[in-house]
Amino acid sequence: MEDRKERRNQEWRKELRLKTKGKDRTSIPRAEMPMMDPLERVHYQDREVNTGLDLNTARQEATRCMDCVNPECVTGCPVNIDIPSFIKNIERGEILKAAGVLRETSALPAVCGRVCPQEKQCEAHCFYLKKLKKPAVAIGYLERFAADYEREHGVAEVPEIKKNGIKVAVVGSGPSSLSFAGSMVKKGYDVTVFEALHEIGGVLKYGIPEFRLPNDIVNSELENLEKLGVKFEKNFLVGRTSSFEDLKEEGFKGFYVASGAGLPRFMHIPGENFNGIMSSNEYLTRVNLMNAAKDEFDTPVFKGKRVVVVGGGNTAMDSVRTSKRLGADRSMIVYRRSMNEMPARLEEVKHAQDEGIEFNTLTNPIEYFADEKGHVSRVRVQKMELGEADVSGRRRPVPIEGSEYDIETDMVVVAVGVSPNPLVPSVLPDLKVSKRGTIEVNEETMQSSVPELFAGGDIVRGGATVILAMGDGRRAANGMDQYLTEKYGK
Amino acid sequence: MNEIIETGQFSEKVFKIVVYAPRIARSRKPGHFIVLRTDENGERIPLTIADADVKKGTITLVVQKAGVSTTKLCNMKPGDKIADLVGPLGKATKIKKIGTVLACGGGVGIAPLLPIVEGFKKAGNRVISVLAGRSKELIILEDQIKKWSDEVIVMTDDGSYGHKGVVTVGAEEVIKREEVNECIVIGPTVMMKFTALLTKKYNIPTQASLNTVMVDGTGMCGACRVSVGGKTRFTCIDGPEFDAHQVDFDELILRLGGYKEEEKRAYNAYLENQNK
Numbered sequence: 159m160e161d162r163k164e165r166r167n168q169e170w171r172k173e174l175r176l177k178t179k180g181k182d183r184t185s186i187p188r189a190e191m192p193m194m195d196p197l198e199r200v201h202y203q204d205r206e207v208n209t210g211l212d213l214n215t216a217r218q219e220a221t222r223c224m225d226c227v228n229p230e231c232v233t234g235c236p237v238n239i240d241i242p243s244f245i246k247n248i249e250r251g252e253i254l255k256a257a258g259v260l261r262e263t264s265a266l267p268a269v270c271g272r273v274c275p276q277e278k279q280c281e282a283h284c285f286y287l288k289k290l291k292k293p294a295v296a297i298g299y300l301e302r303f304a305a306d307y308e309r310e311h312g313v314a315e316v317p318e319i320k321k322n323g324i325k326v327a328v329v330g331s332g333p334s335s336l337s338f339a340g341s342m343v344k345k346g347y348d349v350t351v352f353e354a355l356h357e358i359g360g361v362l363k364y365g366i367p368e369f370r371l372p373n374d375i376v377n378s379e380l381e382n383l384e385k386l387g388v389k390f391e392k393n394f395l396v397g398r399t400s401s402f403e404d405l406k407e408e409g410f411k412g413f414y415v416a417s418g419a420g421l422p423r424f425m426h427i428p429g430e431n432f433n434g435i436m437s438s439n440e441y442l443t444r445v446n447l448m449n450a451a452k453d454e455f456d457t458p459v460f461k462g463k464r465v466v467v468v469g470g471g472n473t474a475m476d477s478v479r480t481s482k483r484l485g486a487d488r489s490m491i492v493y494r495r496s497m498n499e500m501p502a503r504l505e506e507v508k509h510a511q512d513e514g515i516e517f518n519t520l521t522n523p524i525e526y527f528a529d530e531k532g533h534v535s536r537v538r539v540q541k542m543e544l545g546e547a548d549v550s551g552r553r554r555p556v557p558i559e560g561s562e563y564d565i566e567t568d569m570v571v572v573a574v575g576v577s578p579n580p581l582v583p584s585v586l587p588d589l590k591v592s593k594r595g596t597i598e599v600n601e602e603t604m605q606s607s608v609p610e611l612f613a614g615g616d617i618v619r620g621g622a623t624v625i626l627a628m629g630d631g632r633r634a635a636n637g638m639d640q641y642l643t644e645k646y647g648k
Numbered sequence: 649m650n651e652i653i654e655t656g657q658f659s660e661k662v663f664k665i666v667v668y669a670p671r672i673a674r675s676r677k678p679g680h681f682i683v684l685r686t687d688e689n690g691e692r693i694p695l696t697i698a699d700a701d702v703k704k705g706t707i708t709l710v711v712q713k714a715g716v717s718t719t720k721l722c723n724m725k726p727g728d729k730i731a732d733l734v735g736p737l738g739k740a741t742k743i744k745k746i747g748t749v750l751a752c753g754g755g756v757g758i759a760p761l762l763p764i765v766e767g768f769k770k771a772g773n774r775v776i777s778v779l780a781g782r783s784k785e786l787i788i789l790e791d792q793i794k795k796w797s798d799e800v801i802v803m804t805d806d807g808s809y810g811h812k813g814v815v816t817v818g819a820e821e822v823i824k825r826e827e828v829n830e831c832i833v834i835g836p837t838v839m840m841k842f843t844a845l846l847t848k849k850y851n852i853p854t855q856a857s858l859n860t861v862m863v864d865g866t867g868m869c870g871a872c873r874v875s876v877g878g879k880t881r882f883t884c885i886d887g888p889e890f891d892a893h894q895v896d897f898d899e900l901i902l903r904l905g906g907y908k909e910e911e912k913r914a915y916n917a918y919l920e921n922q923n924k
Contacts, residue, residue: 354866356685356692356732364868393734395866399671420868424880431873431880431899433906440869448691448863456716457691457863458910532902579867580885 162232165243166225174250175225184286188293189219196512203451203483204368207509208272208302213253216303220249222286223295230283231297236629237263237270237337241280245300257308260301265340265383266333266362266628268309268375271302273366274625275503309378316385322346324642326412327405329396329582332360333624334416334615336379337631339388342414345639349388350410354395357447360418361624364447365439367476369483370506397585402611411646412610412638415597416631419616420579424572425468429526434460434534438469438477438573451484462569465489466537468523469573470500475510477571482513489515490565494522494542494555520544520555524562526570536564578617586611596620603637604630612638650684650730653706659785661713662756663722664698670705672697672735678743678763679857679889682707682735683865686720690731693717694862696760696834696888697736698789710759710788715911716918737865738888741855743767747829748774750822750852751797752815752843754835755781758788760857761834762796768832769796776801776828778818780839784809815839816846823850830854833892837904841897848893856892858883861906875899 165171192209193199199207211219223245231241240259247256260267276298281287284294324347328335331353343349357363362376384390396405402413422437424430441459444450450459465481467474470493482489491510493500496519500507511517520542527536541561544553578595590598590607597606597613604612614630616622649668656664672682681696699708713722724730741764749768753761758779769775775796780803781787787802787809794800801818802810811818815835822828823846831854833843840856847854860872860883872883877894881887 354734355864356734364864393732394671395734395737398736399675399734401675420864420866421882421885422868422870424870424873426880431875431903433903437870440863440871443863443869449689455689455691456720456914458907458914532905581866 162229162240162243165240166227170250171225171246174246178221180224183222183224184290184292186218186222188222189215189296189299191296191299193509196509196514199369200482200513202369203445203480204372206372207369210306211299211303213307216248216300217251219296220245220300223249224285226285230285230288231280231295234279234281234283236279236625237632239263239280239301241297244304245295245297248300248304253304253307254312256304257312260304263632264628265337265631266379267301268305268379269333269362269371270625270628271298271300271305272371272375274298274301275623277504279625309375317344319344319387320346321348321387323348324411324646325350325409326414326638326642327352327396327410329413329415330354330360330417330615330617331358331390332416332418332615332627333362334627334631335360335414336383337628338414338416338614338635339631340383340386341632341635342639343383343386343388345635347639347642351388351390352394352396353390353392355447356392358390358392364443365473365476367442367446367480369479370476395581397582402586412612412642414631414634414638415582415606415611415613415617416615416627417579417582417617419576419619419621421577422572423575423577425523425574427524427526429528429534430572432526432528432534433532434462434568435526435570435572436460438467438473438571439576441477441571442473442480445480445484459484460569461485462567463487464567465569465571466492466523466565466567467571467573468492469575470495470502470519471573471575472502472506474571474573475502475506477573478515479510479513481569481571482515486569490518491515492518492521492523492537492539492565494520495552496520496544499552518565522555522557523570527564534567534570537567537570538562538564576616576621578620582617594620600637602633603640604634605637605641609641650733652724652726652728652730653704654726655724658710658788661722662786662788663711663713665709665711665721665724666706667709667730667733668705669707669733669735672733673700673702673705673707676700676707676736677740678767679738679741679760680736681738681760681865681888682709682733683737683862684721684730684734685732686717686724687731690720691717692732692863692865693721694737694859694865694884696857698759698762700763710756712756715915719915719918734865737884739886741767741832741889743771745772748776748827750819750828750831751775751777752819752831752833752835752839753777753779753793754815754839755786756788757835757839757857758793761832762789762792764832764834765793766796774798776822778803778815778822779810780804780815780818780835782806814842816842819843820846823847823852828852831892832857837897837901840892840895841901844892844895844897854892855889856895857889858887858895858900859904860888860900861904874903
């Protein structure tokens with residue numbers, strides 16, 4: 159906090175604030191994100207839709223930022239990035255310094271700049287939106303710009319780290335784990351990240367498609383962590399390949415479990431186990447992690463022509479847009495509430511619409527039918543209407559009697575959410591878990607009922623965003639650092 | 649890591665692969681499986697662990713050439729490295745002293761049956777094993793199974809070895825002859841289906857170890873889902889062993905055929921490439 163104030167009072171910042179009048183700043187329209195043409199991009203699973211701002215546009219957008227005395231945007235950021243500081247560095251053209259500010263608190267700025275729901279976080283608190291009723295400063299676009307610029311132009315600075323030699327283990331290698339690992343390695347710990355799959359990155363690799371988050375971007379962030387000294391061990395399922403006890407014997411003093419909400423939910427309606435019906439996790443894993451759509455890879459994937467995707471979240475959008483890219487004639491969303499309640503980011507919904515995705519809202523599947531080979535051929539759906547608000551605050555969908563009709567389909571992707579992965583809790587009888595199977599932790603320190611074990615991300619939240627998971631990782635790093643310092647000294 | 653130490657061949661299509669995987673060798677229990685990927689372009693395939701040597705740090709896999717991935721694996725030689733291998737996965741077999749155990753293994757399913765037979769024998773049970781295959785050469789690991797069985801009955805479809813007939817013929821003989829307290833069955837899905845029907849008739853608790861399509865093997869994808877007692881379960885984390893009397897084998901057979909056409913196409917393309 160003090161840091162931020164001191165920084166704001168640096169001479170260059172003062173000068174920069176005086177250089178352009180407030181009125182001139184507020185009269186600049188918000189930058190628009192350049193993107194690939196929808197008709198062209200639907201042919202490429204691995205080409206990014208958003209192409210990123212150029213230097214001039216970025217500096218102009220950065221000029222919009224008023225460098226507020228009390229920047230509310232920062233309060234909306236789960237990892238508390240010093241937003242005005244990085245933006246003002248962009249304004250003055252010191253892009254690598256801007257990236258440096260991002261790196262202070264975020265292990266994955268290039269990722270966050272792409273997949274964070276900024277419109278619900280930092281940008282939702284922006285002075286422009288709150289006070290001027292104008293579009294917020296495009297903080298997300300700028301974050302992405304700075305991180306990309308650094309990757310393309312500079313060498314990420316490797317800070318001097320004083321090592322303390324204390325070994326800590328991280329279970330899972332998704333965004334929460336990477337955030338934790340980055341924080342801990344900077345505090346001097348000897349960090350090893352264990353991943354069950356054959357690729358590091360968790361949901362960033364198996365879940366989010368390359369048209370939204372290219373693998374190169376993730377890999378480059380992983381390289382940065384490796385340069386800092388984080389060790390990665392693939393094909394290692396903690397609790398199975400070796401037990402927690404084994405790892406303790408090998409010298410690990412603390413564990414951070416961020417094993418994700420890896421268990422896909424199904425609706426348990428008749429016919430759901432027919433072939434051609436799969437979870438979004440399965441579909442996206444086949445395509446993203448296993449490269450199943452490419453001929454030279456062995457893993458198969460159905461390439462449906464009339465694809466139904468059930469759900470209204472980001473994963474549903476990722477799945478339906480993937481199916482279009484793999485050659486579907488019709489790619490359809492079936493969602494039980496209305497467009498207004500869709501949990502997916504507006505930007506993703508908009509991109510999907512531009513790509514010709516059909517939206518069947520207030521519609522819910524109730525039964526599947528198959529051909530003689532057991533492959534899905536039809537889905538029976540029911541129209542819904544919105545009733546009273548439920549616990550989530552959204553109006554509850556209620557079936558309309560007699561409104562059933564059938565949609566012909568040859569492939570269905572079920573994207574109705576995930577449950578916590580039970581693997582870690584099942585091998586730790588002393589670990590307190592909720593009825594839902596999430597690990598219970600102290601919300602400030604992320605410490606679990608097993609003192610040396612901390613947890614965060616979806617295994618604690620049961621399904622959230624990349625950035626909330628990363629925030630947990632940072633908090634857990636502080637919590638574990640304190641715990642280990644008290645126990646073993648510095 | 650994951651270096652192939654030794655290979656062997658049981659029959660035209662069934663191979664033995666011994667891999668260096670010391671952590672898994674130490675952690676694995678009967679019933680566990682692994683998931684591997686032969687190379688960077690390979691698919692992830694599940695294979696049950698047939699044996700392990702903690703001292704040497706190796707695990708033994710028995711593989712049947714069936715498609716691209718298994719053929720690639722069977723063609724690997726000692727010194728070759730398997731790109732990725734993770735495990736042990738799944739729930740271990742519940743081994744206890746219960747009395748007389750009937751262990752039925754079909755074809756390549758005899759391999760994962762071996763550590764289970766050993767486990768039950770060591771727990772003090774009377775173990776009768778029924779091994780079945782289409783012909784003599786498909787009966788594998790007979791000597792090893794014998795070591796941990798009080799009796800071994802061999803059944804072949806063509807009568808080229810042991811008794812002529814399918815596994816259920818041998819199993820029913822035992823059931824009629826003496827009290828059987830539990831049955832374990834591992835083999836082709838059809839064989840497990842009929843074994844389950846038989847033991848249900850005699851009310852003998854039966855566990856079947858299912859072989860399903862899998863991707864990650866850790867509960868993440870749900871490709872391995874199977875109906876057990878009317879409920880959807882995941883073979884990778886809830887299984888691979890389930891109460892055989894509750895499993896919907898017909899659905900499982902349909903699901904196993906889900907990618908058949910894609911697999912056939914890929915296999916033909918692979919063979920063509922090999923012959924070039």
